[in-house]
Amino acid sequence: MSDQTEKRIMPAVLCLTDACDRPESELFIGLKRAGFGVDVMCNPNGRNYQRLVDEGMVAQPMALKNRFDKEGISAIEAQLESKSYDIIHAYNPRALACALRASKGTSIKIVAYRGIIGNISFLNPESWITFLHPRVSKIVCVADAIKDYLASLKFLWMHIPDEKLTRIYKGHDLEWYQSAPANLEPFGVPAGAFVVCSTGRNNPRKGYDDLIEAMSRLPDDVNGHLVLVGDAIDNEELKAQVAQSKHPERVHFTGYRNDAPAIAAASDVFVLPSKEREGLPRAVIEAMAYGVAPVVTNVGGMPELVEDGVSGLVVPPKNSVALSSAVERLYRDKKLLDQLGRAARERIASNFHTSQTVRETGELYKILTSKH
Numbered sequence: 433m434s435d436q437t438e439k440r441i442m443p444a445v446l447c448l449t450d451a452c453d454r455p456e457s458e459l460f461i462g463l464k465r466a467g468f469g470v471d472v473m474c475n476p477n478g479r480n481y482q483r484l485v486d487e488g489m490v491a492q493p494m495a496l497k498n499r500f501d502k503e504g505i506s507a508i509e510a511q512l513e514s515k516s517y518d519i520i521h522a523y524n525p526r527a528l529a530c531a532l533r534a535s536k537g538t539s540i541k542i543v544a545y546r547g548i549i550g551n552i553s554f555l556n557p558e559s560w561i562t563f564l565h566p567r568v569s570k571i572v573c574v575a576d577a578i579k580d581y582l583a584s585l586k587f588l589w590m591h592i593p594d595e596k597l598t599r600i601y602k603g604h605d606l607e608w609y610q611s612a613p614a615n616l617e618p619f620g621v622p623a624g625a626f627v628v629c630s631t632g633r634n635n636p637r638k639g640y641d642d643l644i645e646a647m648s649r650l651p652d653d654v655n656g657h658l659v660l661v662g663d664a665i666d667n668e669e670l671k672a673q674v675a676q677s678k679h680p681e682r683v684h685f686t687g688y689r690n691d692a693p694a695i696a697a698a699s700d701v702f703v704l705p706s707k708e709r710e711g712l713p714r715a716v717i718e719a720m721a722y723g724v725a726p727v728v729t730n731v732g733g734m735p736e737l738v739e740d741g742v743s744g745l746v747v748p749p750k751n752s753v754a755l756s757s758a759v760e761r762l763y764r765d766k767k768l769l770d771q772l773g774r775a776a777r778e779r780i781a782s783n784f785h786t787s788q789t790v791r792e793t794g795e796l797y798k799i800l801t802s803k804h
Contacts, residue, residue: 443518443801444469446491446511448527451478453714455602455786456523461487462790468797473511491515499529499561508534518801519543521572528562541569541800546578547602547711549732554587564592569800572793573599574712575733598796602712603789606781609721613698614691619684621657626763629699629724631661631692631715632706639705639729639749640664641673646705646755648677654763657682659699661692697722700769701762706731707749713737717784720744720776725769727758737784743775 457480464470471491496504521543522528552559573579579599632638665685674683702719710732726744728734738744747754762769
């Protein structure tokens with residue numbers, strides 16, 4: 433079969449998302465370059481929007497307000513009428529709910545994306561207009577932990593069939609992470625300090641209270657500084673905890689930063705101390721891509737990302753003693769710190785590369801439409 437014939441029979445896919453991140457954007461571009469007829473409807477305020485426009489991939493700008501967005505549904509309907517699509521791939525619950533309405537009465541296959549554990553139930557009406565809708569053909573889970581969670585959902589005779597679930601890791605590329613490490617001194621971090629970094633949203637399940645407690649538990653001779661990147665700066669309870677800690681001068685809040693990966697790159701260790709419900713955290717992947725040794729909790733997809741003792745350290749959740757011991761271990765063992773950092777970078781390059789995501793997503797599309 434010639435390349436031209438192969439391209440002609442490739443499935444046509446409409447991807448619906450919001451302000452897509454770099455991995456999502458590069459997946460769309462990779463699929464198009466592989467011959468798939470991929471169009472994207474996404475938020476024009478997204479950081480990667482212009483890149484997709486330049487690639488000729490944006491069918492329409494779209495920013496869905498909710499799961500019942502009439503204007504958004506009409507825009508999707510109009511796009512479906514303008515071109516024959518085989519598949520709609522919806523990357524968030526809003527897009528999924530609106531896609532199901534817009535495509536009602538058609539034979540278009542619906543693919544859903546799920547990046548977190550939780551918030552789906554057979555007793556929740558909102559789940560039935562999204563992931564539990566009978567017209568959803570496949571749910572792409574970003575980690576095996578999410579796939580296992582969805583497979584475990586049951587109520588009476590109801591469950592999600594195994595054949596509906598698949599795991600495809602969201603891929604990255606080391607070439608995306610070339611920024612010079614940030615200067616941490618403006619945040620109050622002394623030059624040459626041993627730095628522990630953590631990036632994420634101001635959410636109790638992220639476990640920042642455990643991490644602050646862990647830093648307080650470090651022996652006096654371990655001069656470690658903690659840099660918290662993100663809107664945790666707005667959390668007054670955390671600030672009060674820091675003020676009462678053994679070394680409040682060693683904890684630094686940066687607020688939201690566009691250069692969060694560069695801050696991680698300037699650190700010795702990256703910690704994500706989540707208590708529950710993690711998928712495949714981008715912040716951990718970014719730090720690993722820069723060769724920074726990760727310490728994560730045994731939550732969600734993080735143990736799939738970080739191999740304990742090989743490409744980082746994995747500790748139990750909600751355990752400040754274990755967290756503190758892991759940080760101290762890396763502080764005292766520079767050889768291990770460097771070894772884990774190198775292995776972490778190699779793991780992203782080898783096991784979580786964007787080309788793998790493109791290949792596996794493309795195979796899924798072809799299987800769904802029987803166009804091999």
